[in-house]
Amino acid sequence: MEAMECSPPFLDVPTLLQASEPRPRTPWLHFLIGGFVLTIVLSWLVGHSSQSAQTQDLLESVIAFGLMGFVASITLSGFVSVRRARAEQAAVGAVDELIQLRRWPEAGLLLQSLLSRPARSPLARAQALLFLAMVLARYHRFEDSVSVHDFILGEIPLDDATDHVVRLGRAMAMLREDNLLDADRAISELRRSSRGVESAGLALVEIYRDVKTGHPAEAIEMFEKRRDVLRRQLGHRVADGWALAARAYDLLDRPRDAQAAYENATVLMPLPELIRRYPEITPLTSKYKPAPAPAEVA
Amino acid sequence: MLPVDVAITRFRRDLTIAALVRFALLVAAMVCVFAAPLFGSHQSWMFILLVVGGIWVLLSYRSMQGTRLAADSPSLIAAGEFDRAESHIDASLRSFSLFRNAKILSLHHLAVLRHAQQRWRESALLSQAVLSQKLGNMQGLARNSLLLLADSMLRLGDLRGAFGAMTRLYRYRLSLGEALVLQLLQLDYGWRIGAWESMLQAVGGKVQMCELMPRLNAARSQALLAAAAFKTNRIELAQWLRRRAQLLAEPQEIAPGQPSLEEIFRLPG
Numbered sequence: 001m002e003a004m005e006c007s008p009p010f011l012d013v014p015t016l017l018q019a020s021e022p023r024p025r026t027p028w029l030h031f032l033i034g035g036f037v038l039t040i041v042l043s044w045l046v047g048h049s050s051q052s053a054q055t056q057d058l059l060e061s062v063i064a065f066g067l068m069g070f071v072a073s074i075t076l077s078g079f080v081s082v083r084r085a086r087a088e089q090a091a092v093g094a095v096d097e098l099i100q101l102r103r104w105p106e107a108g109l110l111l112q113s114l115l116s117r118p119a120r121s122p123l124a125r126a127q128a129l130l131f132l133a134m135v136l137a138r139y140h141r142f143e144d145s146v147s148v149h150d151f152i153l154g155e156i157p158l159d160d161a162t163d164h165v166v167r168l169g170r171a172m173a174m175l176r177e178d179n180l181l182d183a184d185r186a187i188s189e190l191r192r193s194s195r196g197v198e199s200a201g202l203a204l205v206e207i208y209r210d211v212k213t214g215h216p217a218e219a220i221e222m223f224e225k226r227r228d229v230l231r232r233q234l235g236h237r238v239a240d241g242w243a244l245a246a247r248a249y250d251l252l253d254r255p256r257d258a259q260a261a262y263e264n265a266t267v268l269m270p271l272p273e274l275i276r277r278y279p280e281i282t283p284l285t286s287k288y289k290p291a292p293a294p295a296e297v298a
Numbered sequence: 299m300l301p302v303d304v305a306i307t308r309f310r311r312d313l314t315i316a317a318l319v320r321f322a323l324l325v326a327a328m329v330c331v332f333a334a335p336l337f338g339s340h341q342s343w344m345f346i347l348l349v350v351g352g353i354w355v356l357l358s359y360r361s362m363q364g365t366r367l368a369a370d371s372p373s374l375i376a377a378g379e380f381d382r383a384e385s386h387i388d389a390s391l392r393s394f395s396l397f398r399n400a401k402i403l404s405l406h407h408l409a410v411l412r413h414a415q416q417r418w419r420e421s422a423l424l425s426q427a428v429l430s431q432k433l434g435n436m437q438g439l440a441r442n443s444l445l446l447l448a449d450s451m452l453r454l455g456d457l458r459g460a461f462g463a464m465t466r467l468y469r470y471r472l473s474l475g476e477a478l479v480l481q482l483l484q485l486d487y488g489w490r491i492g493a494w495e496s497m498l499q500a501v502g503g504k505v506q507m508c509e510l511m512p513r514l515n516a517a518r519s520q521a522l523l524a525a526a527a528f529k530t531n532r533i534e535l536a537q538w539l540r541r542r543a544q545l546l547a548e549p550q551e552i553a554p555g556q557p558s559l560e561e562i563f564r565l566p567g
Contacts, residue, residue, distance in 0.1 A: 032355075039344075043348075063344065064347055071351070101510075231545070231547075234513075235512060235516055236510075236513075267541055267542055267545065268542060291541075294535040296532070
């Protein structure tokens with residue numbers, strides 16, 4: 001009972017952020033150089049001492065064995081360290097796979113264990129935190145998800161592409177949280193930072209914002225303008241765009257277009273998954289027919 | 299451009315030289331350690347041991363430089379900067395490396411580059427050269443090489459070679475990404491030999507896997523499944539799969555230079 005009270009809550013963001021802070025690395029190279037210098041000094045001292053030749057030979061052998069043992073132990077610790085780093089990277093890869101397979105509980109458990117101890121590599125930690133933000137969003141903990149995104153943006157140096165992905169996730173979580181003012185600001189930042197580079201993710205976030213804020217005409221205009229980019233960059237996730245377009249057509253009272261877009265969305269992605277991502281499309285389920293799936297894949 | 303046969307010859311020669319150097323340095327170190335107590339020599343062996351250690355550290359450092367050069371090439375290949383990737387790989391293959399893993403990785407990167415350049419024969423030869431080595435703990439590299447080999451063989455029309463490479467892959471536990479690539483290769487192979495029924499086995503699972511693939515691979519996989527469904531007269535399934543493929547890509551993107559696959563987009567319904 002006491003143990004239960006002491007254990008941290010599942011995916012507690014402040015705890016995981018603190019616990020996963022990487023420890024400073026052991027300067028093995030410095031030890032190696034120091035060991036060599038020490039050996040040279042000892043060897044010189046033995047060579048210039050007044051002891052007999054036999055004793056000198058014995059001492060030199062001891063130093064040589066010591067040196068070899070030292071090099072072997074450094075090599076061994078390097079080997080162990082590399083193995084641990086590989087195991088950490090493999091765990092991050094496993095979380096990635098679990099998220100792709102939509103096995104959220106397993107992904108959450110693995111993240112909990114991965115982030116509950118100091119990370120070996122800052123890169124692996126950044127990836128794990130990004131996955132944590134995704135899992136939190138899946139569990140509708142949007143505020144936590146935004147705080148993880150903010151931490152990544154504030155504390156971890158990122159390349160442009162990763163920075164864009166993190167900002168997209170943050171903006172989407174803000175929209176889901178109904179934090180529309182901050183979301184709008186985040187979208188403006190994204191537009192500025194993308195510097196004219198076509199981004200399907202940004203287009204999708206903007207379409208979602210327009211649907212949420214009751215601007216269906218703008219949502220459809222954006223969808224039509226960016227349809228090719230959405231298709232090229234999102235793959236099957238283009239279903240998200242079709243689903244939001246269907247909702248926008250419905251809001252504009254264009255049932256034929258809404259039906260066509262709804263069918264395109266549901267032919268690409270199961271309806272429950274789409275509703276989970278965008279609860280705003282729920283009213284469509286009673287008005288329009290999803291694309292029928294053949295018996296072999298139903 | 300680095301000729302493949304020259305690269306392979308140089309790779310094999312360098313592996314042999316590196317093994318000899320490692321052996322010579324280890325023997326020299328052991329002689330230095332055991333010489334004084336065993337032979338009772340009064341010569342100072344410590345100095346020689348330090349020289350041997352220094353040479354080892356120097357060569358290790360040079361090997362690491364080569365490894366770093368090679369490590370950049372996958373991102374360059376992904377970004378389409380083939381010339382820069384080529385020069386990095388060339389430099390890495392030319393530099394001496396004490397460790398065989400670094401050389402094997404460089405040759406694998408060259409195979410990936412040739413594959414990206416659609417030079418299928420060269421990619422297949424390089425992959426075979428990589429796979430001919432004992433890969434020990436480099437299982438991920440072995441799997442990648444087999445996938446490259448199977449794809450290159452398929453593109454060359456060598457179905458027996460492709461089948462052999464895919465069969466070898468069954469011995470490994472694949473990552474999700476590798477399983478997705480293998481599924482596409484299996485569908486392509488099945489389509490080429492007309493194994494329609496086996497292509498459609500467990501089609502529900504295959505369709506779910508398609509949803510995780512990059513766009514063109516997803517579209518192509520579903521077009522291949524649609525072709526199999528049309529051939530076996532499962533019209534509803536075929537039309538559904540074809541529609542999914544069309545929502546992801548244009549027919550000419552899905553089946554470039556393959557009119558028999560492109561045909562399914564002209565069928566009625």
